[in-house]
Amino acid sequence: MPKRAVVIGGSIGGLFTGLLLRRIGWEVSIHERAGQELGARGAGIVTHDELHEALTLATGRSEPIGVSVSGRIVLDRDGSVVCETPRPQVLASWDKIWRRLRACSDGIYHHGSTLTAVKLSTHGVVARFANGASLDADILVAADGIQSTVRRQLFPGIDPKYAGYVAWRGLVDEAELSQRTRDVLFDRFGFCLPPREQMLGYPVDGVDTEGKPARRYNYVWYRPADPQHQLPRLLKGSDGQQHVGAIPPDRLHPDVVAEMRLAAERLLAPAFAEVVLQTRKPLLQPIVDLEAPSMTTGRVALMGDAAFVARPHVGAGVTKAAGDASVLTELLSSQHDIDHALVAYNEQRHAYGSRIIRRARHLGAYMQSQLLSDEERQQAERHRSPRAVMTETATMQQMETW
Ligand SMILES: Cc1cc2nc3c(=O)[nH]c(=O)nc-3n(C[C@H](O)[C@H](O)[C@H](O)COP(=O)(O)OP(=O)(O)OC[C@H]3O[C@@H](n4cnc5c(N)ncnc54)[C@H](O)[C@@H]3O)c2cc1C
Known part of the structure; x- marks a missing residue:
């Protein structure tokens, strides 16, 4: 029997996750609270190579975007x-990337489907929805953004x-x-x-x-x-x-x-x-800034903005969501045991998200209305130079050093 995933949130993170999991043979449903298509909204995003690679894999289309x-x-x-x-x-x-993903998701994408609660069990999860429906699954992926219902229930007190x-x-x-x-x-x-x-x-x-x-x-x-x-x-x-x-x-x-x-x-x-x-x-x-203490608990995986929201100076929000989806899928595909895969996912992606948060804080420190610590004051001076702002903003080069 195929394994089953419930994905909460039908924005970019949820679509990447749903499409990539379907490619490895999982049965997937994506649940988006909004009753209408999201595509008319959004503005610009910075892209990085990882985003283009994930987009090609998820949609099967490699023509350039942007x-x-x-x-x-x-x-x-x-x-x-x-x-x-x-x-x-x-x-x-944002809207062109979302539309390209959405075009591949007919049959698994559910509008106006709002998660209200999640219940963990030993080998799975039960998702409850506002319309009274509930779904059993092997895993639930919380791609429900900065105000994540799932994160608030499972990690109370972690807020932006x-x-x-x-x-x-x-x-x-x-x-x-x-x-x-x-x-x-x-x-x-x-x-x-x-x-x-x-x-x-x-x-x-x-x-x-x-x-x-x-x-x-x-x-x-x-x-x-x-x-x-x-x-x-x-x-x-x-x-x-x-x-x-x-x-x-x-x-x-x-x-x-x-x-x-x-x-x-x-x-x-x-x-x-x-x-x-x-x-x-x-x-x-x-x-x-938002930083979840863990990206997993039981059979629930947080991803994208539900787990980490960095200040936009690295320009990595959408790329990070695509990367979370890719790594989660690779681990679930290569490891027989779902629980082991989720442990590895948390280890890899929590460290990665924390690095982006740290770097983005440094890049933005000089604009804070009140600088908080001596370290922030020193970083603020460094990033005030026009050349530093120009070369260090919106790039993921040397990310591993943060
Ligand atoms: C309409 C829209 C436009 C955006 N435009 C830009 C942009 O121009 N530039 C940019 O850098 N970033 C933009 N973002 C944010 C960007 O998508 C994220 O920073 C990043 O891609 C991570 O995405 P995500 O899927 O994790 O979270 P998000 O994009 O925040 O998506 C979360 C989704 O979960 C849904 N949701 C929330 N709670 C529930 C629930 N209980 N049940 C079901 N669904 C739920 C929300 O309606 C939302 O669609 C936009 C987000 C949205 C939703």
């Missing part, structure tokens, strides 16, 4: 070049910790930008570094209003915001509600958005300021 850039550049407030370096890289959009700064994010169609800005920004991974802040951006793939391939510009602008006053103010919605942890883009207060746009004109290189001003629907994301 937009290539040849190098990196740091721009000063007046638009002049502070420094630059050659560094080929492929940048992609605010890092002291926020990111404004946005996507703008290339056609909406001036030729000058396109010339400056679209061939490279760009940075601009106002004091204690960081703007970065890169082109990603997309489609125009007629469905033809078109490029878009994706940016992330990190700004300090203290947790006592500035963060609550940013999260006070246009509906008068005090949001906590996150705020939907359509609830952002117009005053907060207007102040952010004014700051862009004051602080950023003209090309970056134009991109911010042209963004119809900016997103605000408080930056957090």
